[in-house]
Amino acid sequence: MNSHEDRQKTGLVFNVQKYSVHDGPGIRTIVFLKGCPLSCRWCSNPESQRHRPELAYNPGRCLTLNKCVRCLEVCMRNALIRKEDASLRIAREHCEGCHMPCADACPANSLLVYGRERSVDDVLAVVEQDEAFYARSSGGLTVSGGEPLFQGNFVTALLREARRRRYRTAVETCGMASAALVREVAPLLNYVLFDIKIMDSAAHKAQTGFANEQILKNFSILAEEFSDLPLMARTPVIPGFNDTAEAIAAIASFIAPYPRVTYELLPYHRLGTQKYHFLDRTPPMGNVTLDKNRMPRLQSVAEGILRARVQNLQQPKTPSS
């Protein structure tokens, strides 16, 4: 694929975020692609899951119909219903296939569309803006989602073109993709953040919709076949799912044989709850919260296992290395 073709490719992007400092080395820009094969109950980005544009409504920003009726004026499908408090209810069944002019008309960003079709060129023009910061921090572009590999053609075109422009690239992946695609994308990357949620495949299936064999296989491919590629495994610690020493120990033991893989635990948070409501969906986790006191304990379990690995590694190497 030549540069010209790659640059014209389009994909469904729902956000581009500058100055990200916790998702890969340095100062980075994250491009969020829409659509994910998994449907994790704890997902903090519900707007990322479906591979199509979605209309969201944030009543907190709405000026109310007492003060502004710009959305009503453009809706041709009677999908916007006045509630008693003069805010809106969206009759979503009427919105199917609509290009959602109401969001364009809304001055307050209360109605908005998650997911716009954007070209590689367009996305990289935004990424390019922070180039001065990447140069000094060894940062660059991180593609996230959703699942970035879910839009395989687009993500390869995006990464290939980014590499042509000498950006350092990373992905944040749930690992659910074909092995072929993983092998195609890996050479285009400088860094991978890879989620491993739980080793118990049945539990994995129950909570995310899929078993984990393919995911673990992809992880092994990256760790074994692309041993120069820095790989970080990450586990979101979810109450009632994997917040036990056993679950974390199992993951750490799985990673331990790969000496260059780093590992990080991320405590569950509920910052995405509001977005479920914007989409008229119910957060599957309800009000469950994580007992924060568990984190240090789990951290030390993981560290214990991985430290043993470092000690093993410190045995003398052959002179040729």
Next chain:
Amino acid sequence: MYETTCECVSPQEQRLYDAIAGREDRFRKSHSRVFRLLERFEGQKPRIDIERALYFTQSMRETEGQPLVLRWARALRHIAQNITVYVQEDQLLLGRAGCDGRYGILYPELDGDFLDIAVRELPARATSPAVITPEDAKRVVEEIAPYWKGKTYHEALNAALPPEVHKLTYDDPQGLISRFIVNETSSFRSSIQWVHDYEKILKRGFNGIKREAEEKLAALDPLSPKDICEKKPFLEAVVIVCDAIVLWAGRHAVLARKMAAKETDPARRAELLRMAENAEHVPGEPARDFHEACQSQWFTQMFSRLEQKTGTTISNGRMDQYFYPYYKQGISNGSLTDGQAIELLECMWVGMAEFIDMYISPTGGAFNEGYAHWEAVTVGGQTPDGRDAANDLTHLILKSKREFPLHYPDLAARIHSRAPERYLWDVAETIKYGSGFPKLINDEEVVPLYVSKGATFEEALDYAVSGCTEARMPNRDTYTSGGAYVNFAAAVEMVLRNGRMKKYGDLVLGVETGDPRDFQTWDEFWNAYVQQHILFLKTAFVQQHIIIALRARHFAQPMGSAMHDLCMKHCIDLHQPRIPDGIDLGYFEYIGLGTVVDSLAAVKKLVFEEKKLTMAQLVAAIDADFEGHEDVRALLRSAPCYGNNDSHADAIGRAIDKISLEYANKYSMKDLGMHNDVRYVPFTSHVPFGKVVSATPNGRAEWFPLSDGTSASHGADVNGPTAVMLSNYNTKNMGMRDRAARMVNIKFTPKCLEGDQGTEKLVSFIRTFCDLKLWHVQFNVISRDTLLAAQKDPQKYRNLIVRIAGYSAYFVDLSPDLQNDLIARTEHGVL
């Protein structure tokens, strides 16, 4: 994308929580002397000490008709002979300009004509209040103020401004109330910021300078009228002030010896005797060790505060450079430890903290809220031959900043492209402490710019930060009057109201550019703005022309001149407008850049390009302060904004900047004989300026603060801190030399900078700031919750320090308006 949600606070916040919980400060043990010193005045409202004003006035009354520079020198001698001298318990340094505790002094030569009114109002005013005893207030009213009626600089300026300039400057015939449009600042400070060449005093002493003056006196042509009328009085004045400061120091020595004789504690007695010995030797003679160097600098600094009120207190210069030889000598011969060096520096910080730079006029007070102070200590940067200058003392000063629990001194770190990693880490760690220090100034912008303005590389590379964001070359720069602060948001309002402002009714203040509803194109609107803009510039420059001539007749600075190479060479006082070879680096301030750019960008896009809004709708919404037009306001706010690296908005910002630069380029040197460059530093003026501007097309409600410096409008920067920096860069005209400082505020949450990784990212952020050649940046590292809590419970949070505008202040000392302004600045957190 997952986020860790654990709470993270800055060390400053932790320290506050510890204090609230009654735990001992963890630095108390290692800094016990300064903690004791601090506790004596913590939380005190400053007291006005009238001695300086009293003795100054007494002397000036006696010397009428003599050359001004001589009168000033004699007044200083009179002060040196009579002002009370103090030896404070626990202090290791001698010399202060007024009473024990937090204090301010008066400069009636500036504002004596309304001093009587001001002292009555001062204790109760909302911004920077102060107390004065009834007896002292009486003496001000009866002995000081009456002499100055009809003689102050302020009255002369008020009378000299032509009517069309006056009406944009003042709101009343007496010139006591600012119009807050083209605001003059020269009447609440006799010069803009200044730095002395302290190194000269450490090396030669005032006796050395006095000898030079005497030699020059002896060499004057006894038949030359110029030598007799101009040079002779100048040189005599220099001799008088050199003697005056030595005399003043000597009085301290006498007192310290007296106290030593009575002292029962042998350790303290030894300290007092050492202090007395120091004061017998410096600042007359060269300093011989670190303690003497500190004492010499401190006497010089405090005496110069008695001499004059500059735009800010006189700054401290490159302290890590001129003190370094004395520090190094002490460390290598074993006579000094790091602990002792820090203690001496911190004794100095305490002395700075006790001195409050009072602004008596209501406008001065509103511009410098929270007892503003800029005694900037500069660290880092490059040597005059362009090598990195950081040394062990640099790191010691940064360390002291993290451990000393007070926002003094103002600390500035110079950054250059080859700054070592260790230095930048130390700077970043200090920023993370969270009280706003140090501010960063960029060599890669300042040095080439100063060379282009006429400095040599050596001079430019040796600049010292001065005041809020300025850079001074102490032997090449010359004094410059305070320039105009110009409210360009008012220019936008005048376009919408045909040369008028809602606040001032039917009075035509600007250009009558016509009814905006008749404008058919963006160009018409833009041209109307440009006309208002140029009128403001013209007003500011006419003001400056008058100020330059007046200032020289009202102020002299014999001590500051004695320390300046060019003044000594040419025997001219620093206040005179023309000093051969001098470089006059003045400026005027563009206030409200974000507000103006966002307003124009909204009009351009929504009214003329996308036609989502008619001008009639816009005008109606603004007239109603958006009441009943909330949808229009929301639409306006959705338009492109400055601070987001948005090319639509930033192109307007650059065009605006260019109008100012071109005007300055054309009329500065030719008409004013000085650089009157374009600067973007508001102090706290964006708050009072906002109070005269009605609703603006960026959706800002009427009377709300304008945007500050080159920061984005409140909450408009939604693309993170990199975009704020880039917008700043995008709006600069790098090809023109008539630019001056730009101030940028960035607020980070502590979480964003957590751990070594956070420090590393802050370091790369700073390096990129350097690459982008931005002049200045400063950081607030604090969580919004802490600010809100402090607003609710000021007693508990009285030690909370925040960054304002080139200086830091106690949050609880700020007016509610400014507190809200700070809270509303966008916080860049974890994304």
